[in-house]
Every structure is written in structure tokens, then in C-alpha cells.
Amino acid sequence: MTTIAEPRSRATRKTSRTNAEMIGWIFMRASGVLLIVLIFGHLITNLITDGGVHAIDFGFVAGKWAQPIWQVWDLLMLWLAMVHGTNGVRTIINDYAERAGTRLVLKSLLYLAAVVIVVLGTLVIFTFNPCPPGAPADLLPSFCTA
Amino acid sequence: MWSWVAHRVTGVAIFFFLLVHVLDTALVRVSPQAYNEVIGTYKNPVMGLGEAGLVAAIVFHALNGLRIILVDFWAKGPKYQRVMLWVVVGLWVLLMAGFLPVQLVHTFGSH
Numbered sequence: 293m294t295t296i297a298e299p300r301s302r303a304t305r306k307t308s309r310t311n312a313e314m315i316g317w318i319f320m321r322a323s324g325v326l327l328i329v330l331i332f333g334h335l336i337t338n339l340i341t342d343g344g345v346h347a348i349d350f351g352f353v354a355g356k357w358a359q360p361i362w363q364v365w366d367l368l369m370l371w372l373a374m375v376h377g378t379n380g381v382r383t384i385i386n387d388y389a390e391r392a393g394t395r396l397v398l399k400s401l402l403y404l405a406a407v408v409i410v411v412l413g414t415l416v417i418f419t420f421n422p423c424p425p426g427a428p429a430d431l432l433p434s435f436c437t438a
Numbered sequence: 439m440w441s442w443v444a445h446r447v448t449g450v451a452i453f454f455f456l457l458v459h460v461l462d463t464a465l466v467r468v469s470p471q472a473y474n475e476v477i478g479t480y481k482n483p484v485m486g487l488g489e490a491g492l493v494a495a496i497v498f499h500a501l502n503g504l505r506i507i508l509v510d511f512w513a514k515g516p517k518y519q520r521v522m523l524w525v526v527v528g529l530w531v532l533l534m535a536g537f538l539p540v541q542l543v544h545t546f547g548s549h
Binding site: 321324325327328331332335339340343344345346348349350351353354370373374377378380381384405409412413415416419420424427428431432 | 446449450452453456457460461463464466467469470471473474477480481486489493496500503504506507510511537540541544
């Protein structure tokens with residue numbers, strides 16, 4: 293038989309020393325402000341200046357990542373955007389997936405995808421070789437042949 | 439209410455683009471040819487319009503996100519939330535009016 297709490301009894305709620313949901317709430321706002329700067333900068337250099345997306349090729353990426361500022365920029369953008377986006381989608385799953393099993397499956401897939409993308413992206417930025425041996429010289433940035 | 443729905447819809451759309459975008463950029467580790475081939479697909483007109491939609495979603499999400507922060511932290515934020523929504527819409531129109539001609543020239547212009 294289902295037991296129903298006494299009327300006006302205190303609502304019981306699990307409390308913990310650290311409030312993860314509040315940290316998440318603050319993170320969404322702090323990272324959001326940083327992401328506006330990072331993503332608008334990214335869009336201006338990659339979609340607006342110097343021919344926009346038509347100017348992007350391997351040489352363009354290599355030229356950018358030859359400068360440490362763009363390595364840091366892209367790394368920070370990757371991590372902040374992925375954590376911000378993953379936390380946002382987690383909230384949406386919690387809101388709309390009504391069965392506990394569905395939530396577990398969807399969130400497991402979400403976290404798996406997030407870890408794979410963050411690890412892959414980080415490795416790409418740190419292990420990138422702008423002048424891979426054997427590649428046609430006309431596809432490489434000009435500093436490879438210098 | 440609708441700004442809240444739009445914030446969620448644009449957020450999810452941007453998130454899925456981000457997953458794909460990291461994967462396509464990761465091809466720089468495979469070979470210059472592989473990367474150039476895939477980034478080449480971003481340069482056709484259909485993708486050009488898709489990029490315009492993506493930027494529209496990002497700009498809305500960014501501006502409305504700032505509005506949410508002001509509602510939460512600025513004492514008068516809740517009072518002016520409706521006015522701020524119109525400011526968001528106005529700035530969005532302004533920024534898109536600046537971006538769209540540039541994007542359309544890049545997409546359909548002769549290079």
C-alpha cells in the first residue's frame with residue numbers, strides 16, 4: 293500500500309554539502325559570457341574576414357594553429373562549449389524523458405559522446421602537424437617549404 | 439515563454455553542429471586532402487544557407503543568454519525582462535542584417 297505523508301509535513305529533500313546543481317547554474321552563466329567572446333571571434337575570423345568559409349582549407353587551419361593564441365582560443369572554446377552544451381542537453385533530457393530508464397540511456401549516450409569529442413578535439417589541437425611528410429606542397433602552409 | 443523554447447531549440451541545434459564540427463576539423467590529423475575534401479562541402483550554396491541559419495541560432499542564443507543573466511543578477515532585470523526581449527530581437531535583426539549580405543556574397547559570389 294502506498295503511504296501518503298501527513299498533511300503539512302515537512303518536505304524531505306536530499307541535501308548535500310556541495311550543491312552541484314547550483315555550481316552548474318553558475319557555470320552556464322559564466323561560460324556563456326566567455327563563449328560569446330570566443331565564438332564571435334571564431335565566426336569573425338572564419339566566416340567574415342578574407343573570403344569567409346571559402347578561404348578555409350588545411351593551410352588556413354595550419355596557419356592559425358601556428359599561433360599559440362589560436363591554440364589556446366580553440367582549446368578553451370572546445371572545452372567550455374562542450375561542457376556548456378552537455379549540461380544544457382542534460383537539463384533537457386531530465387525535463388522531457390519521463391522514464392528513469394530512458395533518462396539513464398540518453399544521458400549515458402550524451403556523456404559518452406561528450407568525452408569522445410572533448411578528448412578527440414584536445415588531441416587534435418596538441419598533436420597537430422602543420423607539415424605532414426608526403427603531403428603535396430601546394431596544400432601546405434607556406435612556412436613548410438621555407 | 440517562447441524565448442525560453444527558442445533558447446532550448448537553438449541550444450540543442452548548436453550542440454549537434456558542434457559535435458559534427460569537431461569531427462570534421464579532426465580530419466586535419468588524417469591528411470590535408472581529407473580535410474580539404476570535407477571542408478569543401480561546407481562551401482556549397484546549401485551549406486552556405488545552413489551556416490547563415492547556424493549563425494542566426496548562435497546570435498539569438500548569445501543575446502538571449504545575456505538577457506537571462508540580467509534577469510537573474512540585475513535587480514531590475516525581472517521588471518524589464520519583456521523590454522529586454524525586444525532589445526534582443528532588435529539586436530538580432532541588426533547583427534543578422536550586417537552578417538547576411540557578407541555570407542550571401544561569400545556563398546553565391548564568384549570566387
